[in-house]
Amino acid sequence: MEKTRIAVLVSGGGTNLQALLDAQSRGALPSGEIVLVLSNRRDAYALTRAEKAGIAHRAIERKDYPDAPAFEAALLDALRQSGAELLILAGFLAILSEDFTRRYPQRILNIHPSLIPAFCGKGYYGLRVHEAALQRGVKVSGATVHFVNEIPDGGEILLQKAIPVEPDDTPETLQKRIMEQCEWILLPQAAEMVSARIARAKEAQS
Numbered sequence: 001m002e003k004t005r006i007a008v009l010v011s012g013g014g015t016n017l018q019a020l021l022d023a024q025s026r027g028a029l030p031s032g033e034i035v036l037v038l039s040n041r042r043d044a045y046a047l048t049r050a051e052k053a054g055i056a057h058r059a060i061e062r063k064d065y066p067d068a069p070a071f072e073a074a075l076l077d078a079l080r081q082s083g084a085e086l087l088i089l090a091g092f093l094a095i096l097s098e099d100f101t102r103r104y105p106q107r108i109l110n111i112h113p114s115l116i117p118a119f120c121g122k123g124y125y126g127l128r129v130h131e132a133a134l135q136r137g138v139k140v141s142g143a144t145v146h147f148v149n150e151i152p153d154g155g156e157i158l159l160q161k162a163i164p165v166e167p168d169d170t171p172e173t174l175q176k177r178i179m180e181q182c183e184w185i186l187l188p189q190a191a192e193m194v195s196a197r198i199a200r201a202k203e204a205q206s
């Protein structure tokens with residue numbers, strides 16, 4: 001079966017990208033192939049990870065374009081050139097417009113570091129999510145992989161995993177455990193699930 005072409009969008013350290021790259025090299029992503037890594041920050045370490053893995057990578061920064069539509073047009077152009085069929089937001093911290101998300105219905109995945117619908121939506125990203133969870137005093141937290149639609153963190157939920165919050169957790173320790181025990185496991189699983197779905201749909205059409 002023809003593999004699903006995947007583009008991974010990143011903004012930072014790229015540990016979730018690394019989990020996808022590692023899954024691909026150990027054969028745990030048999031239905032997909034990562035063909036492009038796109039960053040909205042030139043200094044993102046995720047780009048170095050892509051380079052080391054020999055994957056095509058590019059930085060497209062909002063500040064180099066007059067407005068958001070022009071920035072998104074540049075992203076779309078790069079994605080089209082790569083032939084990407086599935087987009088994975090792996091710590092991509094720019095919010096995509098409805099015009100953008102409508103072009104890829106059920107074709108954009110996002111990983112969010114909480115159990116949606118808790119601590120999600122505009123303003124909840126990275127460490128802030130864990131600060132809010134600890135402030136609220138929740139006893140479990142975790143991660144969610146969901147499809148992306150026009151509502152920030154509002155698309156259909158695909159996978160979730162929960163872990164206990166420990167009494168002495170700091171935002172940093174909670175973030176680390178959620179990454180290691182939830183995010184890096186869930187994201188490659190979801191990538192394979194959806195890649196297989198897309199590959200089967202293509203086969204059925206041909």
Ligand code: GAR
Nearest residue numbers: 012013014015016091111113125126
């Ligand atoms: C991850 O924890 C990811 O879940 C989160 O940013 C971090 C990126 O780390 N994403 C969000 O908060 C999205 N709302 P990484 O660059 O090491 O993968």
